[in-house]
Amino acid sequence: SYELTQPPSVSVSPGQTASITCSGDKLGDKHACWYQQKPGQSPVLVIYEDSKRPSGIPERFSGSNSGNTATLTISGTQAMDEADYYCQAWDSSTYVFGPGTKVTVL
Amino acid sequence: EVQLVESGGGLVQPGGSLRLSCAASGFTFSSYWMHWVRQAPGKGLVWVSRLKTDGSGTYYADSVKGRFTISRDNAKNTLYLQMNSLSADDTAVYYCARIGDGYTSGLAYWGQGALVTVSS
Numbered sequence: 215s216y217e218l219t220q221p222p223s224v225s226v227s228p229g230q231t232a233s234i235t236c237s238g239d240k241l242g243d244k245h246a247c248w249y250q251q252k253p254g255q256s257p258v259l260v261i262y263e264d265s266k267r268p269s270g271i272p273e274r275f276s277g278s279n280s281g282n283t284a285t286l287t288i289s290g291t292q293a294m295d296e297a298d299y300y301c302q303a304w305d306s307s308t309y310v311f312g313p314g315t316k317v318t319v320l
Numbered sequence: 321e322v323q324l325v326e327s328g329g330g331l332v333q334p335g336g337s338l339r340l341s342c343a344a345s346g347f348t349f350s351s352y353w354m355h356w357v358r359q360a361p362g363k364g365l366v367w368v369s370r371l372k373t374d375g376s377g378t379y380y381a382d383s384v385k386g387r388f389t390i391s392r393d394n395a396k397n398t399l400y401l402q403m404n405s406l407s408a409d410d411t412a413v414y415y416c417a418r419i420g421d422g423y424t425s426g427l428a429y430w431g432q433g434a435l436v437t438v439s440s
Contacts, residue, residue, distance in 0.1 A: 215382060247426040249365070256415060256433060257357075257365060262426025300365050304425045307379050309355070309367035 216305035218312035225318045232288040234315045236301030239282060246284035247302045248277060250295075251314075257300065261286060293319050322346040322429045324416050329434030336406050340434055342399040342416030350374070350394040353419065355427060356401050358412035368414070369401065383409075406438045 218238045226232035236246060248261040259268050261277035264284065274289045284303075288295055296319045301312040328340040342354070356368040369380045369390040378390055389402040399416050413433040420428030 245425050249427075251365075256430040257427070258430075259420070259426050259428045262420065262423050262428070268420060268426075268428055298364075302365075302367075302425075302427075308381065309357075309370065309425070311357075311365040311367055314364040 216303070216308075216310050218301055218303060218310055220299075220301060220312040220315045222313075223316045223318065225320055226288070226291045227320055228293060229290055232291050232295070232317055234286045234288075234299050234301075234317065236284040236286070236312050237282055238284075238303060238310075241282050241284055241303060242280045244303045244305060246277065246279045248275075248284075248286045249300045249302065250297045251300065252297045260299075288317070291317075291319055295319060322418070324418065324429060324431035326414065326416055326431045326434035329414065329436045331437045331439060332406055333440050334407055334438055336438070337402070337404045338406065338436060339403070340401040340414055340416075340436070342401075342431055344397045344399065344416075344418075347418075349392075349397040354390075354392060354399045355417045355419075356390060356399075357415045357417055357427070357430075358410075359415070359433075360409075360412040363412075366412075371399070403436070406436075408438050410436065411438045412436060 245263045249257040251257045264279040265277045300314045323345045325343045355370045371390045387405045391400045415433045417427040418429045
């Protein structure tokens with residue numbers, strides 16, 4: 215079955231840029247999505263189809279996907295961006311989530 | 321406004337069964353594939369199943385195949401997940417979800433989740 219890998223944690227200072235990677239075999243040939251989840255809340259889609267932002271998602275969230283790696287970038291990180299982030303792809307008619315990355319804003 | 325409201329969660333003994341429901345509103349339910357995603361306490365998101373608009377196409381994660389059945393009633397705007405032969409590994413919050421309008425993937429709408437606890 216298809217697998218995605220993410221770093222367990224990423225730390226970033228307020229105002230700096232955070233980059234979260236998601237790796238999978240030929241991931242660039244699939245569409246990658248990213249979700250933000252804060253404690254006790256349902257996930258929120260922040261990037262879909264590699265680099266598109268849903269309505270209401272701040273411009274500081276951006277995405278890319280090429281080769282075996284998709285990347286979520288948070289520019290000008292704010293304290294409110296501290297959360298768990300999950301990548302997700304679609305393979306052989308099933309959805310797959312990555313294990314998640316905890317972003318800490320120090 | 322799109323709303324997804326799960327119900328039917330609770331405590332069930334190992335080997336038991338439970339049926340979750342997801343009441344949808346604010347959109348044309350019969351036009352969208354629907355999904356179930358779960359999250360064990362303190363763990364990550366795991367995709368469980370998805371169902372075609374008319375109920376004719378179903379897909380499952382390997383971990384639930386043969387034990388869980390996804391279904392829908394388009395007249396009632398409701399999605400279901402029948403869970404059989406439950407084990408402690410199935411303890412999780414179960415979310416129903418839908419992709420965004422015009423998206424090829426990307427679950428833009430989520431319910432608040434229903435907690436299923438499998439324990440004796």
